[in-house]
Amino acid sequence: MTGLQHFNNAIITKKKIINSDLCLINFEVENWHKHVPGQYSEICLTAENGYQAIRPYSIASSPDEKSVTFLIERINNGEVSNFLYDISTEGDNFQVSNPIGKRFILQNKKIPIFVASGSGIAPFISMSKYLANKNKRFYMYHWSKNFSGLVIYEENKSYINSLYFPNITRNKPPNWTGGDSRINSKTFNNLDLNNQYEFYVCGSDFFVENALDIISNLGKKFDIYTERFGSF
Ligand SMILES: Cc1cc2nc3c(=O)[nH]c(=O)nc-3n(C[C@H](O)[C@H](O)[C@H](O)COP(=O)(O)OP(=O)(O)OC[C@H]3O[C@@H](n4cnc5c(N)ncnc54)[C@H](O)[C@@H]3O)c2cc1C
Known part of the structure; x- marks a missing residue:
């Protein structure tokens, strides 16, 4: 111990x-x-x-x-x-x-939406693999400075711009078809807001606060779960 x-x-x-x-x-x-x-x-x-x-x-x-x-x-x-x-x-x-925490675990009662910046993708690697094994649908939004930081791009690339929304904020490769802007009020425009969603947000304190503001302003009441990795 x-x-x-x-x-x-x-x-x-x-x-x-x-x-x-x-x-x-x-x-x-x-x-x-x-x-x-x-x-x-x-x-x-x-x-x-x-x-x-x-x-x-x-x-x-x-x-x-x-x-x-x-x-x-x-x-x-x-x-x-x-x-x-x-x-x-x-x-x-x-x-x-041993594994810790009940606050940020996958509920999987509504359609899960994962929103991550940088290493904040870590819990969503676990959640998305678990859901994929069960053939369950999820949305994933990920912001990274560069392409290599999109650590589960290969697994999800067939869903790019439909269920998977990778964003590169600094070093975009040529012919990049994903997003290149930071999270903003238009980020979730593709969602049908009449659906029932559960949002999971993970990353730096700053990113989580920013994402929370944006999700809260979508005009619907959603279940929102957050994990903050620290201030950076
Ligand atoms: C629930 C939870 C889950 C986490 N999961 C992950 C994860 O999956 N992957 C991961 O990489 N990290 C994760 N973190 C962050 C991790 O716990 C550490 O805080 C991080 O690795 C920094 O620790 P350190 O010992 O390297 O830095 P420290 O020696 O603790 O800090 C050095 C300096 O860096 C600053 N600092 C602390 N954290 C950060 C940061 N994240 N970015 C920039 N500056 C920082 C501090 O203010 C300090 O000045 C998680 C945090 C929490 C609370």
Whole structure:
């Protein structure tokens, strides 16, 4: 046990650097309790002198997968994210808590709409894989600085501009057919507002506040769930 949460021994089985900001890390976690899409775990680093640093990370794998995946965004001077991105490697041992949180879990009672910026896509990787396995429909809006940051583009590209709305705000590739503007009052114009939707919004504090304003101004009352990763 470490602190209040129950932590399990975990070993990195795979690490994939996506770009200069993002990496995906797979862990094999002892005694892993199946999670509900949308939950997070705490990752604990322990230094040789016993110093520990703990941060929460959304679980990006679906509940059916054997390994537990996290999408880590490297933050300038960030203690844990830098270690995970720069230094950690396959075979390293960590501690990962049991899944936490009921506030942001997938309800799946209405049509889910995922709204993410940057690494805020992490819980929606889990949710969308889970729904895709059940042939359930969802909408996904994702903003990224560059193409490589659209980490689940390949899985969703056949739905581009119908159910999947990727947006690149800085380095668009040539012939890019997705969006290129920031979230704004026209973003959700394609939705039939007479439908029943549940909105999930995840990303920086600033992005979540902005998205909440825009969704609240659509003129209908929707279920809205938010996850804030911090101020950046
Ligand atoms: C429920 C929850 C789920 C999360 N899931 C994810 C996830 O899936 N992937 C992910 O990458 N992160 C996620 N985060 C953010 C993560 O927990 C850390 O806050 C982040 O990795 C920074 O930690 P650090 O130790 O690297 O930085 P710290 O050493 O804690 O902070 C260093 C400096 O950076 C600032 N800072 C803190 N957070 C950020 C940030 N996000 N961006 C820019 N500056 C920051 C701090 O104010 C501080 O000045 C989640 C946060 C929460 C609350």
